Amino acid sequence: MKRIFFIFLLVHFSFSAYSQINTIDLKAVFKGKYRLETYNYTNWKPSSDQFAYVDSKNNSEIILFDAKTGKKTVLVTIKDLGLLFPQKHITEIPSFKWIDEKTLYFPRIQALLHLTEGGFTGDTIPLFDGEIISSDISARLFVIKENDGRVFILSGKNNFEKILLCPDTGNNIVFGESVHRSEWGIEEGQYISPGANYIAFYRMDESMVEDYPLVNTSTPIATLNRMKYPMAGKNSHIVTLGVFDVNQSVLQKKSVFHYLHTEKEDGEFLTNVTFSPDEKFIYISHLNREQNHLKLVEYSVVSGEKTRVILEESDARYVEPDTRMIFLKNNRFIWQSDRDGWNHCYLYDFSGKLLKQITKGAWEVLEVAGLDKNEQFLYFITNKDNPTDRYVYCVNLKTGALLNLTPEQGTHKPLFSSDFKYFIDFFENLTTPQNIYFCSSDGKKRELLLTSKNPYGENSLGTTSIFSIKNHNGDNLYCRLIFPPDFDKSKKYPCLVYVYGGPHSQMVTNTFMSGGVFLNYLAQKGFVVFCMDNRGTANRGADFEKAIHRQLGVLEMEDQLCGIQHLKSLPYIDTTNIGIDGWSYGGFMVLSLITHYPEIFKAASCGGPVVDWRWYEVMYGERYMDTPLENPEGYSKSSILPTIKNLQCPLLVMHGAQDHSVVWQNSLELIDQAVKDGVQIDYFVYPSHDHNVRGIDRVYLWKKLELFYMLHLKNNLLK
Numbered sequence: 001m002k003r004i005f006f007i008f009l010l011v012h013f014s015f016s017a018y019s020q021i022n023t024i025d026l027k028a029v030f031k032g033k034y035r036l037e038t039y040n041y042t043n044w045k046p047s048s049d050q051f052a053y054v055d056s057k058n059n060s061e062i063i064l065f066d067a068k069t070g071k072k073t074v075l076v077t078i079k080d081l082g083l084l085f086p087q088k089h090i091t092e093i094p095s096f097k098w099i100d101e102k103t104l105y106f107p108r109i110q111a112l113l114h115l116t117e118g119g120f121t122g123d124t125i126p127l128f129d130g131e132i133i134s135s136d137i138s139a140r141l142f143v144i145k146e147n148d149g150r151v152f153i154l155s156g157k158n159n160f161e162k163i164l165l166c167p168d169t170g171n172n173i174v175f176g177e178s179v180h181r182s183e184w185g186i187e188e189g190q191y192i193s194p195g196a197n198y199i200a201f202y203r204m205d206e207s208m209v210e211d212y213p214l215v216n217t218s219t220p221i222a223t224l225n226r227m228k229y230p231m232a233g234k235n236s237h238i239v240t241l242g243v244f245d246v247n248q249s250v251l252q253k254k255s256v257f258h259y260l261h262t263e264k265e266d267g268e269f270l271t272n273v274t275f276s277p278d279e280k281f282i283y284i285s286h287l288n289r290e291q292n293h294l295k296l297v298e299y300s301v302v303s304g305e306k307t308r309v310i311l312e313e314s315d316a317r318y319v320e321p322d323t324r325m326i327f328l329k330n331n332r333f334i335w336q337s338d339r340d341g342w343n344h345c346y347l348y349d350f351s352g353k354l355l356k357q358i359t360k361g362a363w364e365v366l367e368v369a370g371l372d373k374n375e376q377f378l379y380f381i382t383n384k385d386n387p388t389d390r391y392v393y394c395v396n397l398k399t400g401a402l403l404n405l406t407p408e409q410g411t412h413k414p415l416f417s418s419d420f421k422y423f424i425d426f427f428e429n430l431t432t433p434q435n436i437y438f439c440s441s442d443g444k445k446r447e448l449l450l451t452s453k454n455p456y457g458e459n460s461l462g463t464t465s466i467f468s469i470k471n472h473n474g475d476n477l478y479c480r481l482i483f484p485p486d487f488d489k490s491k492k493y494p495c496l497v498y499v500y501g502g503p504h505s506q507m508v509t510n511t512f513m514s515g516g517v518f519l520n521y522l523a524q525k526g527f528v529v530f531c532m533d534n535r536g537t538a539n540r541g542a543d544f545e546k547a548i549h550r551q552l553g554v555l556e557m558e559d560q561l562c563g564i565q566h567l568k569s570l571p572y573i574d575t576t577n578i579g580i581d582g583w584s585y586g587g588f589m590v591l592s593l594i595t596h597y598p599e600i601f602k603a604a605s606c607g608g609p610v611v612d613w614r615w616y617e618v619m620y621g622e623r624y625m626d627t628p629l630e631n632p633e634g635y636s637k638s639s640i641l642p643t644i645k646n647l648q649c650p651l652l653v654m655h656g657a658q659d660h661s662v663v664w665q666n667s668l669e670l671i672d673q674a675v676k677d678g679v680q681i682d683y684f685v686y687p688s689h690d691h692n693v694r695g696i697d698r699v700y701l702w703k704k705l706e707l708f709y710m711l712h713l714k715n716n717l718l719k
Contacts, residue, residue: 035056052104243304270284377394500585
């Protein structure tokens with residue numbers, strides 16, 4: 001009882017010491033208190049120099065901005081919408097997008113607003129049960145998924161009568177959803193052709209994949225939910241691609257479809273489905289199971305027959321086909337590849353001949369925005385000038401000349417007009433919550449439209465610093481430090497290291513509130529918070545990211561130790577009070593570091609951790625580790641189970657019982673091994689949550705972490 005009372009006083013004193021700081025209200029984060037001033041639903045009017053938006057400070061009217069004159073006019077008000085659609089009970093402007101230059105579509109209320117010379121008229125699309133998973137509003141074509149899982153097509157051509165997308169269903173068959181566990185840029189389950197005459201759809205057969213049990217404890221007697229989970233080295237699913245003929249299906253009042261004649265020898269993973277502009281062909285990036293060989297294959301839309309292989313890509317480690325073809329006139333297309341060590345754009349003709357490399361250099365093309373109507377300039381987002389920044393660039397396709405359209409250091413997110421003459425730039429950096437600019441794409445015009453107030457202006461936030469250090473390989477490793485609001489460099493502070501460290505991630509970015517709300521909150525509580533992107537993380541070139549192939553955890557730990565050594569060199573860091581936290585791959589990193597270098601850390605926490613890569617799924621796990629049979633040494637060395645006996649510091653492990661990504665088995669086996677080794681671990685389960693804790697329940701997680709680190713990292717400072 002005396003110990004409990006001491007702990008209460010300790011935590012109470014810690015909280016009181018920082019009571020004078022107006023800390024972030026964590027619950028209010030989920031109630032909208034800290035919403036940023038911005039332009040909501042911003043989108044360009046087709047074939048025009050105008051864009052529409054809703055100012056977040058006045059959510060009762062849609063504003064139209066004219067790029068040529070700079071004039072703003074009220075397009076429609078909430079009162080107007082209420083009169084047009086009285087049955088919808090509209091209390092604020094709902095999200096919208098332009099269908100054409102005279103029609104706005106409001107998805108949430110399924111309504112259309114038609115602009116006329118005398119004002120506007122409105123009509124609604126027939127309501128239906130289910131979720132819209134794809135649509136072409138201009139063609140009045142919808143793909144919906146009903147509550148029972150069936151996928152239907154609704155077309156204005158037959159007065160929105162439902163037609164089943166594909167009757168070829170059965171047990172363990174998935175339609176209308178992303179496949180291959182949403183890897184390689186796959187986010188959709190179906191793709192509407194440019195003219196809305198066809199719909200390509202995935203069919204995934206999971207019957208050969210082993211069942212994995214999830215336990216639902218919310219029922220009076222716990223029930224078993226089964227999911228299909230293809231673990232590394234085990235049977236994977238089989239995916240085929242079908243083509244639904246919209247016009248024939250409407251005419252015959254039934255599903256008219258056929259499957260493409262894909263061959264496993266071309267690669268069993270079917271990625272990045274793309275229709276040709278004329279709808280004659282469909283292209284698939286085939287990837288083999290080893291994920292080191294890609295084929296871009298062309299198929300006839302009408303017959304489904306393979307017509308030819310356009311190009312091939314290979315890599316000794318792995319290929320990641322995360323982007324689609326970009327079509328140009330005169331039978332040319334743009335293809336993205338990291339074949340020279342960096343992701344860049346290449347120009348091809350449809351015979352498969354490489355015409356030229358469009359962009360080149362020791363930097364990444366992060367995202368292609370598109371081409372101007374004359375196909376003279378390609379617009380893209382890049383980190384060319386600083387790996388932690390994002391800039392908008394254009395390249396002259398003929399000369400290769402580059403132009404930075406957004407020179408300010410920070411993160412730029414552009415929204416281009418349909419003809420690429422103009423774009424809206426949503427800009428932020430460490431000290432700028434958001435500035436919105438109107439820009440011309442030739443770089444000659446840049447007009448400030450909105451400067452957002454700091455939504456955390458009433459709170460005492462510390463400063464954030466971004467810098468780089470060198471690893472033993474000579475690479476620059478980018479780091480972030482968040483300091484307490486009343487930071488005094490003559491004092492010593494406990495330090496929390498936040499780590500993720502896995503592929504497709506970049507934690508250190510030049511953005512406002514970099515690191516997120518909670519890490520800034522912990523800084524308010526008196527911690528210095530550190531984060532670093534090690535080898536294996538994204539946007540630093542192929543060698544930097546792919547260096548971890550077949551040896552997950554090895555180089556990542558080596559780099560993170562460089563970060564720890566830097567922290568130890570700082571006079572204001574209390575090196576006896578260093579903690580570390582991470583989730584998912586970050587959880588794997590936490591467990592790896594604290595069991596290989598236990599003397600460094602005073603406390604640690606992790607959530608949803610990968611404990612043994614044998615229990616992770618095929619598409620991600622085998623990409624980076626190959627199969628357990630092919631790489632037994634890599635799998636054995638990366639497993640946490642043999643090393644958990646080395647644990648010396650307090651450890652909090654959390655997991656969602658419904659985790660579909662890192663299955664619960666990982667942390668349960670960790671606990672079982674800890675019991676066998678006599679190692680104490682604090683363990684907490686979120687019974688109803690998936691891979692992470694979402695929504696208001698996240699506040700509970702944040703508070704648990706706060707109390708844990710207040711107790712284990714700050715108590716020594718209070719002696």
